[in-house]
Amino acid sequence: MTRDIYVQAKADHISSLGRATPLSAVEELVWNALDADAREVRVDLVQNALGGIDAVRVSDDGTGIDILRSEETFGSLGGSWKLQEAGTTASCHRRLHGRHGRGRFKAFALGTHVEWRTTMKAGDGLLSYTLSGDANNPGVFHVAPAESPGPATGTEVYVTGVRATVESLVRPEMVVQTLAAKFALYLKAYPGVSVYFCGLPVSPVIVQKKTTDYTVRLESGQEAKLEVIEWRKKFAGKGRIVFCGRDGFTLHERPSGVRSGQPFSYTAYLVGSRFGELAAENALVMDELNPEVRMYLDEAKKVLKAHFLALGEEKSEFEREWEERIASFSKEERRTLYLMLKKFLRAKG
Numbered sequence: 001m002t003r004d005i006y007v008q009a010k011a012d013h014i015s016s017l018g019r020a021t022p023l024s025a026v027e028e029l030v031w032n033a034l035d036a037d038a039r040e041v042r043v044d045l046v047q048n049a050l051g052g053i054d055a056v057r058v059s060d061d062g063t064g065i066d067i068l069r070s071e072e073t074f075g076s077l078g079g080s081w082k083l084q085e086a087g088t089t090a091s092c093h094r095r096l097h098g099r100h101g102r103g104r105f106k107a108f109a110l111g112t113h114v115e116w117r118t119t120m121k122a123g124d125g126l127l128s129y130t131l132s133g134d135a136n137n138p139g140v141f142h143v144a145p146a147e148s149p150g151p152a153t154g155t156e157v158y159v160t161g162v163r164a165t166v167e168s169l170v171r172p173e174m175v176v177q178t179l180a181a182k183f184a185l186y187l188k189a190y191p192g193v194s195v196y197f198c199g200l201p202v203s204p205v206i207v208q209k210k211t212t213d214y215t216v217r218l219e220s221g222q223e224a225k226l227e228v229i230e231w232r233k234k235f236a237g238k239g240r241i242v243f244c245g246r247d248g249f250t251l252h253e254r255p256s257g258v259r260s261g262q263p264f265s266y267t268a269y270l271v272g273s274r275f276g277e278l279a280a281e282n283a284l285v286m287d288e289l290n291p292e293v294r295m296y297l298d299e300a301k302k303v304l305k306a307h308f309l310a311l312g313e314e315k316s317e318f319e320r321e322w323e324e325r326i327a328s329f330s331k332e333e334r335r336t337l338y339l340m341l342k343k344f345l346r347a348k349g
Helices: 011-017 022-035 067-074 103-109 164-169 172-189 274-280 284-289 291-313 317-327 331-348
Strands: 003-006 040-047 053-060 111-122 125-134 140-145 154-162 194-197 208-217 223-231 240-244 250-255 266-271
Touching: 003 067, 022 040, 022 053, 022 103, 022 164, 022 172, 053 164, 067 125, 067 140, 103 111, 172 194, 172 223, 172 266, 208 291, 223 291, 240 274, 240 291, 250 274, 250 284, 266 291, 274 284, 284 291
Parallel strands: 040 194, 240 266
Antiparallel strands: 003 140, 040 053, 053 154, 111 125, 111 154, 125 140, 208 223, 223 266, 240 250
16 A cells, blocks of 8 residues: 655655765665665666666665664654664674664655655565655655565665766766775775675775774773775865764774875774763864863874884885885876886886
């Protein structure tokens, strides 16, 4: 039987969540899949014959959206069933990420029409249904049963009426590296989980160059782990400090303010149970304005400066001299040098 769910929130507040970046919308949809105990999540851009994007699809093999909780899941904003749960519901018992009921609305940042095609367990069988919403009326979701149940539990989020900003996702290798940075610690904590973007695995192992662990200590005696991951290539998320809970959830991130002086990007993860408490108090978003957060940031920056100073000292005088010279070359001079080296290496081979 078809029915409607009405969201208990102001329309302008709902619409504001749909103005997120396409990448953050994808990130939220992946988190929703992982919170549903998915072991495999796939994000695909459905392209037409001309190379344009017709739809964005996020599919998973999780437990599906509980029809008994659909009113609670889609009808409230600022609260979530996940607040009452310690972990995911199936045998995995993974920590939950979303607790504010906002992630589903970010799907509208990808397109104007969103469908959640989901299959869940119902007694000894399966039950499938579709929830759909439109950006022109984001306060209402339509629920309709499927004609027949799907073959297995899981959810497919299908977004159409794709926005022009989604074109920012058409370079999969860059998106994969950015998502790898976002999910790095979570994927390390739960190695049985796989995430793919346009068929490419979102794996920190593939895109990271090196990982180094440190301990950050405050004068009060409090400690946190600082995990510095050096990425193989430069990307938009370079040089950031990310506050994480012990299970790898990103609670807050900001630019580190520390230049590596190296030809690669890096992310520094501050990991500790205390950060979950600070996030609950809205202290992390205050950055340096909160005394405790400022102390963690100051100590992390000291460690990062020492880390990159040591890397620089590992280089020979010859290497440093050539890096400085190459850095001063024009684009055309660098291209000429590249072609000369390519010709030289081909001759040697």
